[in-house]
Amino acid sequence: MSTVIRGAKVKVWNDYTKDHREDLQGESIVIPASSYIELPRAKAIRLVSQFWPVYKAGETNTPPKMLRIDPKREAIAALEESSFKNNCMACEQGFNTQRELDVHIEMNHEHLMVDEEGVKNVKKSSKSRQRTGS
Numbered sequence: 001m002s003t004v005i006r007g008a009k010v011k012v013w014n015d016y017t018k019d020h021r022e023d024l025q026g027e028s029i030v031i032p033a034s035s036y037i038e039l040p041r042a043k044a045i046r047l048v049s050q051f052w053p054v055y056k057a058g059e060t061n062t063p064p065k066m067l068r069i070d071p072k073r074e075a076i077a078a079l080e081e082s083s084f085k086n087n088c089m090a091c092e093q094g095f096n097t098q099r100e101l102d103v104h105i106e107m108n109h110e111h112l113m114v115d116e117e118g119v120k121n122v123k124k125s126s127k128s129r130q131r132t133g134s
């Protein structure tokens with residue numbers, strides 16, 4: 001079984017009549033018009049609060065950013081995440097075990113690990129979990 005990222009997910013709605021496209025930390029995010037996608041809570045908050053040029057009708061080609069996080073799901077997710085024992089220092093996503101956190105860090109924030117010994121430990125831990133027989 002592959003690693004399940006247990007960071008609680010929330011719904012991010014796009015209230016605009018066209019698809020919303022935005023880059024978030026090198027990842028291309030697309031939310032369909034008048035619809036939603038599910039993202040881990042920390043990522044959703046980052047996306048919604050990320051800088052976007054102010055839309056002025058007729059003056060720019062940039063469409064308005066009309067994103068919102070479903071408040072009920074967000075509250076539940078926050079509660080759920082507060083029960084996790086292993087939280088990522090970089091993005092605050094929560095995980096049930098140290099190994100899940102290690103895998104997450106290797107896949108998402110390896111550049112943040114400056115301590116060589118720490119990098120080795122994380123790699124060892126995540127490999128033993130998800131990279132068998134490749």
Ligand SMILES: [Zn+2]
Nearest residue numbers: 088090091093
């Ligand atoms: Zn993280």
